[in-house]
Amino acid sequence: MARTHAPRDGFTATDGGAHVELRGVSKRFGEALAVDDLTLDIEKGSFTTLLGPSGCGKTTTLRMLAGFFDPDEGDILVAGRSQKGIPPHRRNVSIVFQDYALFPHMTVRQNVGYGLKLRRLGRAEREDRVDRVLRMLGLQPYGGRHPHELSGGQQQRVALGRSIVMEPDVLLMDEPLSNLDAKLRVRVRAELKEIQRTLGITTVYVTHDQDEALSMSDRVAVLSDGRLQQVSDPWTLYHAPRNAFVADFVGHANFLPVQVERREGERTVVTVHGRSLVCHDPHGVGTSGAEAVAMIRPEWLEVVPAAGRDPQDDGSGRTFDGTVRTSTFLGSFARVWLDVDGLERPLVLDVSASSSTSLESGRPMTVRVPDGRPVVLAEAPSDVGAFGPDLPRRDAAQAVRATHGTTA
Amino acid sequence: MTLRQVPVLGHLIVQSQVAADLWRRDKGLGIGLLIVVALLVLFVAYPLLVVGAAPAVSDWVRGATTGRWRTTMGNTLFMALLSTLSSVTIGFLYAYAVTKVRIPGAAFFRLVPLLPLITPPFVSGLAFILLFGRRGLVTHQVLGLNTDIYGWHGLWLAQTVSFFPIAFLAISGVLRSINPNLERASQSLGAGGWTRFRTVVLPLATPGIAAASLLVAIAVLGDFGNPMLIAGRFRVLATEAYLQVSGWADLRMGAVLGLALLVPALVFFMLQRWLQGTSTARYVTVGGRGSRLEAEPAPPLVRWGLFAFCAFIAVFMLAKYVVILIGAFTPVWGVDFSFTLENFTRTLVRSGELWNSLRFAGLAALICAALSTVAAYLVVRIRIPFARELDLLALLPAAIPGTLLGIAYVLAFNTPPLALTGTGTIIVLSMVFMFLPVGYRICVATLQQLAPSIQESAADMGASGLRTFVDVILPLIATSFSAALVYCFVKAIGTLSAVIFLISHGTVVASASILNLAEQGYWGLAAALSTSLIFIAIAALAFARVAFGKRFALFDV
Numbered sequence: 001m002a003r004t005h006a007p008r009d010g011f012t013a014t015d016g017g018a019h020v021e022l023r024g025v026s027k028r029f030g031e032a033l034a035v036d037d038l039t040l041d042i043e044k045g046s047f048t049t050l051l052g053p054s055g056c057g058k059t060t061t062l063r064m065l066a067g068f069f070d071p072d073e074g075d076i077l078v079a080g081r082s083q084k085g086i087p088p089h090r091r092n093v094s095i096v097f098q099d100y101a102l103f104p105h106m107t108v109r110q111n112v113g114y115g116l117k118l119r120r121l122g123r124a125e126r127e128d129r130v131d132r133v134l135r136m137l138g139l140q141p142y143g144g145r146h147p148h149e150l151s152g153g154q155q156q157r158v159a160l161g162r163s164i165v166m167e168p169d170v171l172l173m174d175e176p177l178s179n180l181d182a183k184l185r186v187r188v189r190a191e192l193k194e195i196q197r198t199l200g201i202t203t204v205y206v207t208h209d210q211d212e213a214l215s216m217s218d219r220v221a222v223l224s225d226g227r228l229q230q231v232s233d234p235w236t237l238y239h240a241p242r243n244a245f246v247a248d249f250v251g252h253a254n255f256l257p258v259q260v261e262r263r264e265g266e267r268t269v270v271t272v273h274g275r276s277l278v279c280h281d282p283h284g285v286g287t288s289g290a291e292a293v294a295m296i297r298p299e300w301l302e303v304v305p306a307a308g309r310d311p312q313d314d315g316s317g318r319t320f321d322g323t324v325r326t327s328t329f330l331g332s333f334a335r336v337w338l339d340v341d342g343l344e345r346p347l348v349l350d351v352s353a354s355s356s357t358s359l360e361s362g363r364p365m366t367v368r369v370p371d372g373r374p375v376v377l378a379e380a381p382s383d384v385g386a387f388g389p390d391l392p393r394r395d396a397a398q399a400v401r402a403t404h405g406t407t408a
Numbered sequence: 409m410t411l412r413q414v415p416v417l418g419h420l421i422v423q424s425q426v427a428a429d430l431w432r433r434d435k436g437l438g439i440g441l442l443i444v445v446a447l448l449v450l451f452v453a454y455p456l457l458v459v460g461a462a463p464a465v466s467d468w469v470r471g472a473t474t475g476r477w478r479t480t481m482g483n484t485l486f487m488a489l490l491s492t493l494s495s496v497t498i499g500f501l502y503a504y505a506v507t508k509v510r511i512p513g514a515a516f517f518r519l520v521p522l523l524p525l526i527t528p529p530f531v532s533g534l535a536f537i538l539l540f541g542r543r544g545l546v547t548h549q550v551l552g553l554n555t556d557i558y559g560w561h562g563l564w565l566a567q568t569v570s571f572f573p574i575a576f577l578a579i580s581g582v583l584r585s586i587n588p589n590l591e592r593a594s595q596s597l598g599a600g601g602w603t604r605f606r607t608v609v610l611p612l613a614t615p616g617i618a619a620a621s622l623l624v625a626i627a628v629l630g631d632f633g634n635p636m637l638i639a640g641r642f643r644v645l646a647t648e649a650y651l652q653v654s655g656w657a658d659l660r661m662g663a664v665l666g667l668a669l670l671v672p673a674l675v676f677f678m679l680q681r682w683l684q685g686t687s688t689a690r691y692v693t694v695g696g697r698g699s700r701l702e703a704e705p706a707p708p709l710v711r712w713g714l715f716a717f718c719a720f721i722a723v724f725m726l727a728k729y730v731v732i733l734i735g736a737f738t739p740v741w742g743v744d745f746s747f748t749l750e751n752f753t754r755t756l757v758r759s760g761e762l763w764n765s766l767r768f769a770g771l772a773a774l775i776c777a778a779l780s781t782v783a784a785y786l787v788v789r790i791r792i793p794f795a796r797e798l799d800l801l802a803l804l805p806a807a808i809p810g811t812l813l814g815i816a817y818v819l820a821f822n823t824p825p826l827a828l829t830g831t832g833t834i835i836v837l838s839m840v841f842m843f844l845p846v847g848y849r850i851c852v853a854t855l856q857q858l859a860p861s862i863q864e865s866a867a868d869m870g871a872s873g874l875r876t877f878v879d880v881i882l883p884l885i886a887t888s889f890s891a892a893l894v895y896c897f898v899k900a901i902g903t904l905s906a907v908i909f910l911i912s913h914g915t916v917v918a919s920a921s922i923l924n925l926a927e928q929g930y931w932g933l934a935a936a937l938s939t940s941l942i943f944i945a946i947a948a949l950a951f952a953r954v955a956f957g958k959r960f961a962l963f964d965v
Contacts, residue, residue: 066592066596067596068592068595068704087595087600088592088595088596089595089596089597089598089599089600090598091596093596094596094597095592095593095596097589097592097593099587099589101587101589101590101592101593102593103590103593103594103608104590104612105611105612114594114597114607115597115598118597118598118599118603119598162593162597163597166597166598
């Protein structure tokens with residue numbers, strides 16, 4: 001793994017950290033089970049993200065890796081060695097905090113050199129390593145400044161520099177970008193990933209932001225209520241979520257209640273209101289005759305142009321006729337909520353902004369579900385709400401009145 | 409270069425434009441401002457100027473050349489240094505134990521240092537005489553020693569116990585403001601417990617510790633009751649100034665000695681303000697968001713060591729009050745320890761002194777709280793002229809030793825049109841302005857937390873500045889008003905240093921009476937009267953707590 005990438009700015013790649021294993025790790029705080037029997041392999045040199053909503057146990061896991069507390073059950077191994085009972089300052093693991101936790105009384109140089117000084121490194125070597133890191137992060141001009149004299153983005157780099165200068169076995173990051181503004185966040189994301197790849201440091205990254213997780217990670221571990229839901233590469237996570245929670249948390253999705261007809265190898269045919277859909281069933285959850293849920297991403301649905309419609313199309317296939325309830329323009333595309341007869345919730349689809357289709361409320365529209373795209377899941381998520389993802393509030397209120405017949 | 413750019417003149421021009429603007433916009437506020445300014449100038453600035461101008465050059469020469477006073481000045485600085493050092497050391501350890509290490513029983517230990525803050529400071533002196541004096545409970549009765557507590561070491565002990573709570577309060581605020589993630593970060597970078605303390609906690613707390621030291625030093629410099637009671641022949645400026653005035657009626661020499669006390673106090677005061685300002689600007693936490701991890705529990709040795717330390721201090725502090733209570737029911741301390749109620753019947757039933765203390769302190773507290781609230785509102789929320797100067801004037805009394813304030817009031821209000829000496833009014837006024845800074849600071853802090861939009865929306869609906877204050881601001885800062893009220897009351901009822909110059913026949917207050925009784929060796933009577941004052945102060949605090957509930961927080965610990 002080491003030195004496979006070209007050195008950048010004279011900074012040589014390190015040995016690339018270590019292989020990390022979590023084995024049946026549990027952590028309790030009083031009555032609450034923060035992390036529940038978590039088993040996870042983190043490969044040497046990889047960028048692994050722990051993704052989940054707040055309270056899912058991702059930060060607790062990170063803190064156990066840092067050594068701030070030990071697991072109640074299970075064990076954590078770094079390079080094959082159990083970490084139990086090793087205090088944080090004796091682990092070669094370094095953490096970047098969400099609030100950076102820069103030492104306000106030290107300059108940038110002193111902050112970055114702090115850990116090396118504690119390792120009793122010679123002055124010359126220390127200065128040399130600090131210099132390399134500052135150069136790499138573009139912080140050279142700010143070496144003499146104090147944290148309060150830096151912008152948020154610069155502070156974030158100092159926090160990163162302070163960690164990577166230690167050449168840790170594992171680099172831990174706790175939502176390091178959440179204090180940056182949106183534009184900067186996207187830029188730093190790419191830089192962070194690039195630095196990680198250059199150095200080949202084993203990195204564990206915690207976030208609740210799916211975009212961050214999908215764009216940076218080699219592997220993403222989705223957590224909910226302390227339990228591991230799925231761990232895979234970002235592409236698989238998005239296209240073949242293991243369960244409804246993952247499907248709902250990563251990206252947007254329609255969930256259609258369906259009846260499983262038959263299985264054809266990798267494919268499963270299901271019916272919904274007389275239409276049959278050919279689904280992808282990567283996890284093999286569909287059994288013939290059973291009820292299931294088809295998950296369809298908004299961008300998978302295709303609008304069928306009214307003009308090019310084949311009158312002979314008997315509708316057995318994969319089309320839904322509906323009327324546009326509402327739409328929102330989002331720049332490169334528009335998100336449309338389509339009321340379809342017989343469906344409890346409107347279908348949500350993304351229509352390219354270059355499309356000439358009229359998206360006015362009340363307009364009829366026909367959409368097609370391409371074969372093999374929907375994913376069969378065992379059940380729908382519990383808390384999608386009655387109207388599917390992201391319906392504007394105004395329409396949600398209307399829908400409530402419509403369904404309950406109340407006049408507000 | 410325009411006139412506006414001339415340093416002082418420019419400031420005056422700009423501020424007078426602000427004044428004209430305010431007057432045009434809102435006459436009610438203008439009048440309110442005029443009243444506040446008039447009061448502060450008349451009762452803070454004017455007496456200071458009078459006392460500053462009182463001594464002639466010859467008096468200054470006499471003060472500087474007389475050996476006895478040179479010794480006194482040396483003593484004063486020596487005590488300021490010694491007592492500050494011990495108070496801050498104990499205050500820091502205590503605060504560290506309670507806020508960072510969170511020793512067992514931290515909630516209890518947190519409360520103990522608050523007692524000296526609400527009870528008269530000279531209680532320490534009195535208690536230590538009863539405990540360790542010639543006929544002391546510990547020294548004479550238990551150990552059979554023939555020691556003498558009177559002198560600098562007794563004063564040191566009394567002042568340390570009286571003033572370490574000031575350091576404790578200030579330093580625990582500083583320690584709590586240190587982001588625990590900093591310690592976690594340092595730990596993750598390889599620092600063990602002691603290294604974390606040495607490289608992160610201590611450097612970050614240093615400006616706060618320095619500021620706390622200055623606060624304590626100001627309190628030690630101005631302390632009058634303890635040196636009067638327990639210092640014996642060891643004289644400090646505060647007591648020497650009093651003796652010049654009371655013994656020799658030499659007000660001008662008293663003024664010289666008092667001013668000699670004011671100079672270091674003022675320097676410390678300004679230094680403290682500067683330190684507070686720069687340290688918050690520099691060490692303000694960056695990147696506010698993010699969950700914070702609690703600091704790692706300290707090793708058992710540190711934890712239990714600090715616990716033992718705090719327990720010792722707490723027992724010592726509580727013993728102070730217990731011994732006063734015992735003293736109050738004892739006929740002759742050191743000789744006859746039987747139980748009696750006579751001390752109470754003789755002091756309380758007979759005298760009007762306690763009643764004087766109550767009514768003066770009560771009235772002063774009302775005025776002080778009202779003035780604090782209005783002044784804070786004007787300074788924080790209204791664009792008024794000379795806001796910085798007004799702010800300084802409201803806080804200035806914090807730097808004025810009570811002794812000097814007393815002498816200044818005697819000098820300033822001795823002749824018509826403001827011939828107030830000998831009246832109760834002058835006593836009340838001295839109390840109001842002596843304790844104004846704390847009340848004012850409480851109100852300022854509350855107002856700064858209120859979103860300006862609340863006030864703007866009231867104005868938007870057509871309320872005048874005065875109307876906004878009454879309808880919107882007052883209800884919201886009722887708790888800080890009551891905190892200012894209670895603080896001023898508990899302080900005023902036990903104050904001695906300024907009041908001692910201002911009492912006369914018919915306006916004697918309990919604290920002065922206690923000093924008198926103690927000097928004459930009526931320990932039982934002095935203890936009984938002190939007990940009453942302590943109970944009144946605690947009752948006032950308890951009452952406010954009941955009336956305002958949890959929202960009432962006098963000390964932020």
